[in-house]
Amino acid sequence: MARPIPRNEPVKSLSVSYQGAAASSTWRGLAMGRGGSDLVIAVLLGLAALATLLFGEAYWLLAAQVAITMIFALSVDLLVGFAGIVTLGHAVFFGLGAYAVGIASVQFGWTEPLSALLLAGAVSALLGAATGVLVLRTRGLGQLMLTMAFASLVYEIANRAKPLTGGADGLQGMVVSPVAGLFEFDIFGLTAFVYTLAVLIVVVIFAVLMTRSPYGRSLVGIRENRVRMQAIGTGVQRRLLSIYIVSAALAGIAGALLAQTSQFVGLNVLHFSLSGEILIIVALGGAGRLWGALLGAVVFTLFKDRLSALDPAYWYFWLGLLLAVIVLFAPKGLIGLVDRLLALFRSKEAA
Amino acid sequence: MSAPILETRALQKNFGALTVAQNIDFSLEPGTFEALIGPNGAGKSTFVNLLTGLVQPTSGSVILDGEDVTALSIEARVKRGLVRTFQINTLFNSLTVAENVILALDEFHGQGWRPLPSPSRRRLIRDEAYEILGRLGLDPWGNREVRELPYGRQRLVEIAIALALRPKVLLLDEPAAGIPSTETGTVIEVLENLASNLAVLIIEHDMDLVFRFAQRITVLVQGAVLARGTPDEIANNETVKSVYLGEGIHA
Ligand SMILES: Nc1ncnc2c1ncn2[C@@H]1O[C@H](COP(=O)(O)OP(=O)(O)O)[C@@H](O)[C@H]1O
Ligand SMILES: [Mg+2]
Secondary structure, three states, X not given: OOOOOOOOOOOHHHHHHOHHHOOOOOOHHHOOOOHHHHHHHHHHHHHHHHHHHHHOHHHHHHHHHHHHHHHHHHHXXXXXXXXXXXXXXXXXXXXXXXXXXXHHHHHHOOOOHHHHHHHHHHHHHHHHHHHHHHHOOOOHHHHHHHHHHHHHHHHHHHHHOHHXXXXXXXXXXXXXXXXXXXXXXXXOOHHHHHHHHHHHHHHHHHHHHHHHOHHHHHHHHHHHOHHHHHHOOOOHHHHHHHHHHHHHHHHHHHHHHHHHHHOOEOHXXXXXXXXXXXXXXXXXXXXXXXXXXXXXXXXXXXXXXXXXXXOOOOHHHHHHHHHHHHHHHOOOHHHHHHHHHHHHHHXXXXX | XXXXXXXXXXXXXXXXXXXXXXXXXXXXXXXXXXXXXXXXXXXXXXXXXXXXXXXXXXXXXXXXXXXXXXXXXXXXHXXXXXXXXXOOOOOOOOOEHHHHHHHHHHHHOOOOOOOOOOHHHHHHHHHHHHHHHHHOOOHHHOOOEHHHOOHHHHHHHHHHXXXXXXXXXXXXXXXXXXXXXXXXXXXXXXXXXXXXXXXXXXXXXXXXXXXXXOOEXXXXXXXXXXXXXXXXXXXXXXXXXXXXXXXXXXX
């Protein structure tokens, strides 16, 4: 199989143009130092969120969905883009998180949203630990197969466990208490938007710090050269398992947010197509770059929303076209485009 | 003679019908600079792989500082001070030279699990990295990506990474291969100076260098130890002369 995901190999021309910044920015080779693009994207996304909050009443629900997808994309980017673990079954953790808060609410009356989020993260982390031990024994295609296998197993279990999950009809009757006892989930989606945005911000800060930490860099080291990491004394297997668990927990939190904000859980949260979509999002944004994954999630979700509204029957066709264009003309993803634009500006400035 | 820091007992490795390590009894004392020589395909790299755990032996054992480490993982042996370099560069090519060393320093200082950055610690580790690079004359290259360096310099980065791990035993698999022959002497000299407080086993093809610097020499042929001894003993060993050195190779 030929490179399903554009890996993050710094472009020669880029690294040359960044030479000047080299002294101050360590780890630029690890793709964490290209602060320019990151900053631009962060500012743009921040402004977009603010504008939506102030003027985009009609888009609050959509924006909540975007924020949820961003968290999910981050969880996958940490795994795929940073640690180099491949997965086509990450929806299993997203879905499990959604069902965890759904079932907790319907069956056990656990309606407090923040603690339920933590519950979802913990449940998904547990499944991550259990499956990760096996998944990480394999590499490449075998790894891909195993992640898919576990995901379809859980999908089928959720489908059969009708009394608990509602099966194909979905989980009905979910109740979510006001956030912090104050903010009721409203039909405009204001609470949903602000709530998901707040969680997103916490997750982004956590992820950014982590990728800049020795731990985060060791993950990239493992992706780049596993044997060398062992030869400097890294317990590679345990390190990978840890990020697998963290990633599962984040995906679970994202799923839980979807359940809480829509107060419904359907089987689609566990479906294979969701695992595929999230991988596409990460590739679209630029794997191994957190801000790329975030940008990818925004662009993908908005396109999907617009296209499916404009052309409900054929929107997958347009989506495919968009992806083909991106892959052909921006192999390093959208953030790679931003890199190139910035480099262009800089060389103009210098001239 | 002090107790050996590294030993093998009846170490054996077969790849199918091919025996690449044959009943090897080997020992290395602290503070010695020892060479491992032998023709291509003799099993020198495999021996290093067996010592470090990259390859599991068919039978026999590896003892590090009195402890049987045969069943231990690569990283567990590194933690106990058994460190190697590779015959072919295995570096993080898209990282800078300093970053390669910092990665190793982080692991050595147990920072590898630290999920939050710490700028003050970072500075300390950076300084330490540059101190190590300085010893190898690499400090002017610290900020360059490894792949921008000439191959000879890259070989030195291999050694810098190994030094960052503060080895008790350092296994060097042809560290001078790819370094211009005019510079190999300097490299070996640097390495020899390190050997005062650690044990070094070096695989090297340049017999002039080996006989000049090594305190002891082990000759490996077809997976078996043909002879061990001081350079003088090896140079005058009739079997070694006829089987290996005699083939028109210097000494
Ligand atoms: N993984 C392996 N599988 C099969 N044969 C191997 C393997 N590794 C090394 N060999 C063989 O073992 C022999 C010794 O190789 P090596 O240790 O690299 O020799 P040297 O380093 O002395 O040149 C060679 O014949 C090589 O082909
Ligand atoms: Mg060799």
